[in-house]
Amino acid sequence: MLALVSPALLVILLLIVLPVGWLTWQSVYHDGFTLEHYRRIFTEDIYWRSFALTFEISLAVTVLALLLGYPVAYLANAVPRAWSTLILALVVLPFWTSVLVRAYAWLVLLQRTGVINQLLHYLDVIGEPLALVHNPFGVVVATVHILLPFMVLPLYATMQKIPNDLMQAGASLGASPAFTFVRVFLPLSLPGILAGSTMVFVLCLGFYITPELLGGGRTVMVSMLVSRNVELYNQFGAASAVAVVLLASVLLIFFVVSRFISLDRVLGQK
């Protein structure tokens, strides 16, 4: 057994454990042990602002992805097999387009001379073009689009395992469909909600390209601080420290979530 997994373990060791260890080491060691980089993070308020903004955006993205993704997963679960395959294929399809291309596609839609503003202007709904992009709004819209599959797939996997008999039992006892949904289906799909939300939230914390291209320069998320710090302080340690704090917050989130559901559910979509 060990022989079988050892190549995989080696890859993980070489590509994840060692680099992360090196990253952490750099953040505290530069010509001697130093906590300078961490002191900066916890005393300068731009870091606090960036972390706060990143969590706000991630939360908004997660809530929107859940509101949009839940009905999709529900529909995919309720319809016959052929239809659900089609729905899931449509969900996964944008996945195969580069994040960069999708960010620019949103630019084409959302900018001042973009499709949406021109349409609204043509229909006389608006006089002045709306500011749909180059702000946190544009970032949230594009990020939801990119992360939606990470919400829909765990939801669908969980819903698949909810026995249909339970709904029928509820109906036979005189409950309305809405009542059965709220009291039976929704609670049983909760692990999927938690799994999908955790995935989306955690992935969103590290987003870089979308806020960089669509944020207008004002939407400075944590990952952008990492690249900025390399440039500004000319020390990898300054950037490593930001990355380590971000990693620590992700691990903390996983720890908290694991108190409620098994981590296998989040990561393995069992």
Add this chain to the structure above:
Amino acid sequence: MRTQLDVRLGSRLGCALFGVSLGVIGLASTATHAAEQITFVSQGGAYQQAQTVAILDPSAKKLGITINQDSIPDAWPAIKTQVGSGKPIWDVVDTPTGYCLRGGAQGLIEKLDFSKLPNAAAMPEAYRSAYSVSYEFYSSVLAFSQKTFPKDAPNSWADFWDVKKFPGRRALRNHPIATLEAALMADGVAPDKLYPLDVERAFKKLEEIKPHITVWWTSGAQSAQLLNDGEVDMEMAWNGRVSAVAKEGAKVSFTYNQGILQSTSLCILKGAPNLDTAVKFLNEAVDPVHQANLPLNIDYGPGNPKAFETGVIKPERAAQLPSEPANAAKQALMSYAWWSSPDGEAAEKRWASFMQK
């Protein structure tokens, strides 16, 4: 990557350097001398291609050396890592002048001996430093849409700041370099009286325009897209990006008035593997004729102003270039020495808090 090898010239140089006696050893020694080489690094793309045609291939031919090319968008981290490791693999780097100076201060860049660099020694002092020689010029200019401003276009940073007289959407670069200079010029400081920058005054002026800035762009490509799509009506942008957009048919233009003249420079990595050849190449690369050929291939100005006296650049072409003397006179010449000073670094750090407030 391209390599250049001219055995005939190489062997001639070999003989001149090492005496005819070596000739008896024959082909082997010829091959060794012909293989005198350096690794040169620039930023890739059309820019590096233009250099290859105008400067690198002709220099390699003239010196009888091989120039191995490498490219990287931002050389600074690599310079640090390579020199830090004690075994750099690059010799000469073309990088924003500030990095050469900062590298010099940190012991990452070789100090230049101008007695071995006659071409560079003949350049004005503002165009070189103990560690670097200007290689090419570009400019941060005020660009605008001709659709929005068919006439009476904004022509100074004071106009850019005047949101009443020139209504419209605006973009600036998300970086203090050149932006602080523009703010001070908008506040009435003369282009030749900018340094040392009054950072306090510059940020105060920037606070004024901040609510009217739609986008703070981070890459040259983004600035071009903003102008091309009509997302903004005026912005600060690099002259080459604006002219490229204009060439593709967009109705955009720019003024050199109060532009901020910036440069990349050549510098040599500390402990470069082929130091002597690197010095020879550096001198050759700023030769006025090679330099004059650069703007025939791309919209950047030569780093050596003597290029304009060679007759290679036609007057109508020269008039389009950022470092052409009459254009240069309208602009502020960026002081990389100031930006590399502690005050400059502090201003750079302050930018982040300005953006996130």
